[in-house]
Amino acid sequence: MKILGLTGSIGMGKSTVAGMFEEAGVPVFDADAAVHALQGPGGALVERIEAEFPGTTGAAGVDRGQLGQRVLGDKAALARLEAIVHPAVAEMRKAFLEQHKDAPLIVFDIPLLFEKGGAGGLDAVAVVSAPAEVQRARVLARPGMTPEKFAYILGLQMPDAEKRQRADHVIDTGVSHEETRVQVRQLIACLLDRKER
Structure with missing residues (x-):
């Protein structure tokens, strides 16, 4: 078995690319989806998060907005949250x-792969990337997103150019979906050492 780490900064189209791997029959472990399940209604981490950050949970599980306000900009609080979440995601x-x-x-979809040192045990890393203006337009089109919030999130992430440099493969999403899909199929063929049909 080969394990590909898939990463990319906010708004680069990583979820779309992960979906293309799934369409091609490759199992994808989505770290964000795992976190949502752990923090959703009846999620395994809801009680522990409430104990550590009182008032951040309810019937719908963790209130991500409330929790975000508690940990954004507070490195110690973020570290406490990560100490709860990361071991559960690893399981x-x-x-x-x-x-x-x-x-x-298989693909491990890990948003902060380089930032959090998640490259261990992977056979290769692919970074999803698009031009900065495409990224900005995509992110600012999201509900509730502001230029300030976008700048803050970018500040937490390794610059795209550095990710591209550190990656084994780069998937360009600044092109049509079909062109991106072709890149995904070619990468699968390359990783499995077979000719693309």
């Missing part, structure tokens, strides 16, 4: 690996 990833142990290729 889910282990279970996913076991479930798909016969797959020739």
